[in-house]
Amino acid sequence: MPAVAGISRCSALLLAGALVVASSSPVWADNVPGGVGQPTETPVKGDAADDKISATAGAVVFDRSRNGSGPKAGAVTSASTWTPPACYYAPKYSPGQLEKYLTPIWEAGSTGYEWDAEQRDRYVNGKPYKDFNKDKAGDGYWWDSYVTPGREGDPGATECDKRIFWVDTNDDPPADIPQAITPQMLAQLAYAEIRVPSTQVDIAPQNATKVNLPTWTWLDGAQFKPVSVTASVPLLGITATTTAEPVSVKIDPGTGDAQTYPASGVCGLRNGHIGEPYAKGKASRTPPCGVKYLRSSGDGSFPLRATVTWKIHWTGTGGAGGDLPDGTFGATQDVVVQEIQAVNR
Template sequence: MPVLLLPGAARADDTLDGNTQNPPPAGPSGDVDGDKLTSTAGGVVFDRSKNGSGSSVGAVTSATPWTPPACWYAPKYTPAQLQATLEPIWEAGSTGYEWDAEQRKRYVDGDPYKDFNKDKTGEGYFWDSYVNKNYPPGWNSCEEPIFWVDQGDPPPADIENAVTPEILAQLAYAEIRVPGTEVTLAPEGTTKVNLPTWAWLDTAQFKPVSVTASIPVLGIQATTTAVPDSLKIEPGTGDATTYPASGVCEINNGKIGEAYAAGKADETPPCGVKYLRSSGEDSYKLRATITWKIHWTGTGVNVPVGLPDGEFGAEQDVVVQEIQAVNR
């Protein structure tokens, strides 16, 4: 999850022992209690109650080049919290007299904030930058000094990357977890050369999942939802035929593929694979990947807005044997 980055002061502390950055916090959190603001995730609170669960879940990978926000601005400090953050840095003298003097002038002496704005306690928050834990390109582009925003007012118009419902939706995207994708095969585990192998998924596992991200002190939120769309079968060898030929099995009436039943041995499976060569002493690595359509809605946005598709897949072993002929 995002790591707190305090412009100027914290950057001085982020370069310790040979410019090694401090590790990010262990996990996301966020809470509000009256005029007290505590957060290690940009003030963002995540509701994962409708997310995927179980031992096989994992994060989706964007099917197109895309990354969540590299950095953003959001409420971080009450007046008392900013004072408690900055004064120890000034007392340590690690950032230099000139920098400390500039900061005291800005936050204590009234240019523009007097005594950390403590006379406005409960009327707003100091905003600061937050950084994506993965440090993608642009992670260090949020360099505005800490600034005050009255409760209910928008941040200054010249502040880029101020948090919005869209940014929350993108942060929630990174929290989406979907179930694993081991398909059921018939024959199971071991099949024969030139024998159509049926493939299907337990659709009870593949229902829409969602994560809601919110900043309670701002009264904004966004819900990002992932809906299963299709299954792609990759046999693990070029010596195979997939059904359909594209290898992509569309979800039809909530079903992915069709379960094999007695009497269908001569039928072509709607989803499956036919191996044309034995796997010998080894096995083929069949990969099954679900594509998830992802969209979001949120404060002021009631019509779903698309985000890049996500993919999540897994491999499973398939042994392919030659059909043994019986000579008489």
């Protein structure tokens, strides 16, 4: 993506002021229109260590203060074939910035006379824009494509191939550009930023279970609670919050010689809990969520995998909102299964 310079100190201060938090550690926003930092960076006050307020990818700012955390937290994977967008369109240039970006390219002549002439007609000679829309300075922005961070090599990153276009302040972007930033698009970008805790389940017995002994499994309710990320474009005054809530865990014992409870292996949310913690006196009961191994793991262990499904939805500016595809995140842990030792009398 091309670097752009700042357009005004006033605009930059307004943007930065909206993002100030208690810490003074700087976090960087790439290519934010109105920036006064380095050519490709605008300083935004935030807590870099805790990642509570951060900015990235041009005009989009992410608030991760209510996101999942921890050394083993990870991104959810869409349970469908849908994936968050690999590219999008958002404000990038003021009239003056676009002139500073394109003029050196034309003067260099490296792109060929025909392309340069066509571009001059489009942005300078009134076909359809005149003189970079300088007469509209402050009343809109030139929009261009951005690649979602981490998706640079994705084939979908090349789909945003529309030419730079103008959008007046308070106007919606053209309807024929589905990747243009809207609250719904912000929600999809926030989806990619969601982080959820490690899916390691609590197990009883803890250290080693026995053949044919029901093993209880459950999730720590303190860790598995809703998480959310908010994405916004301060220049446009639009925002969207994407929230993920745990709804079930699927238990894969790691061997075919096992029986799960329930038989599907999927333990749903009940009374605010997924699974039920084991307590003294429950040994004779069948666990609502668990597994029974039918053979020993020998000198090794079985790789039990627990995958949590997260229900994901969003709300945004103007009362917009809806559901997004469920997300999943799993982890594997070793379970030692021993034979029950016979007692000779």
